[in-house]
Amino acid sequence: MALQLTISYLLLILAILELSNGQNDWQIGPFIKDDAVNPFMGPRNDTRFACPVRKETIAWEAKDVFNPTAIVQNNVVKLFYRAEDYEGAYKGTSRIGLAISSDGLNFTRITSPIFFPDNDTSLIYEWEGGCEDPRITLNENGTYFMTYTAYNGSLARLMHPQIIQILHSGQNTAQFSKMLMGEDLLTSGQNLARLCQQLLMSP
Ligand SMILES: *[C@@H]1O[C@H](CO)[C@@H](O)[C@H](O)[C@H]1NC(C)=O
Ligand SMILES: *[C@@H]1O[C@H](CO)[C@@H](O)[C@H](O)[C@H]1NC(C)=O
Ligand SMILES: *[C@@H]1O[C@H](CO)[C@@H](O)[C@H](O)[C@H]1NC(C)=O
Ligand SMILES: *[C@@H]1O[C@H](CO)[C@@H](O)[C@H](O)[C@H]1NC(C)=O
Ligand SMILES: *[C@@H]1O[C@H](CO)[C@@H](O)[C@H](O)[C@H]1NC(C)=O
Numbered sequence: 001m002a003l004q005l006t007i008s009y010l011l012l013i014l015a016i017l018e019l020s021n022g023q024n025d026w027q028i029g030p031f032i033k034d035d036a037v038n039p040f041m042g043p044r045n046d047t048r049f050a051c052p053v054r055k056e057t058i059a060w061e062a063k064d065v066f067n068p069t070a071i072v073q074n075n076v077v078k079l080f081y082r083a084e085d086y087e088g089a090y091k092g093t094s095r096i097g098l099a100i101s102s103d104g105l106n107f108t109r110i111t112s113p114i115f116f117p118d119n120d121t122s123l124i125y126e127w128e129g130g131c132e133d134p135r136i137t138l139n140e141n142g143t144y145f146m147t148y149t150a151y152n153g154s155l156a157r158l159m160h161p162q163i164i165q166i167l168h169s170g171q172n173t174a175q176f177s178k179m180l181m182g183e184d185l186l187t188s189g190q191n192l193a194r195l196c197q198q199l200l201m202s203p
Contacts, residue, residue, distance in 0.1 A: 065081050080146070
């Protein structure tokens with residue numbers, strides 16, 4: 001069954017954080033659960049993407065959407081999420097999509113992935129499992145960095161850093177540099193950050 005990205009999933013994590021809210025100065029929150037739209041995103045078959053590796057147009061988010069990261073920029077929530085198609089050896093290659101919202105509930109999705117396996121030097125790490133599990137932090141100079149997991153079908157690798165022009169230009173186009181951070185590291189969430197004025201900042 002296709003996974004669905006639910007508000008509950010996000011809020012579970014936030015609720016765990018909130019358990020001891022106020023006791024640790026690194027914690028953000030408190031958060032209030034809003035069930036008005038739940039789930040607020042699911043897989044869809046009507047968005048197509050011309051995959052430069054497969055050289056076919058595919059329904060890139062038909063199977064599932066999950067494991068996102070969110071930033072808030074000028075009062076707009078930008079949610080970077082992992083999406084899978086039904087293609088290939090694993091019946092699922094991952095790419096990263098972008099959904100935008102002004103209220104955190106009603107999201108407008110960009111119809112193409114904004115980060116994906118391409119015919120570049122990282123393809124040996126990314127094919128054909130794909131690009132998974134984005135995490136984003138800001139540094140003190142206002143530059144956003146993204147880590148993600150590259151999966152070649154047998155080994156998951158942490159990739160870093162990605163300078164995300166999409167966030168700086170305000171446009172929905174992106175230019176990325178990909179870099180291998182380490183072999184055989186565990187996957188998502190490995191973007192160590194510190195709390196600075198209610199923002200998670202890169203060290
Ligand atoms: C997309 O298409 C596949 C294959 O026809 C189908 O199994 C799946 O349920 C569809 N998913 C959605 C979200 O419509
Ligand atoms: C959600 O946002 C879109 C785009 O801004 C808008 O067209 C639509 O009416 C909104 N839907 C709801 C339920 O607020
Ligand atoms: C992929 O990139 C390599 C190296 O740049 C190039 O030699 C090759 O022709 C490209 N393949 C395709 C299918 O574009
Ligand atoms: C911020 O920019 C300055 C000047 O380019 C640089 O020396 C410094 O390392 C940067 N700090 C971070 C955290 O990237
Ligand atoms: C994935 O990468 C590892 C390490 O380089 C390699 O041993 C393995 O054969 C690769 N797997 C695939 C399916 O390409």
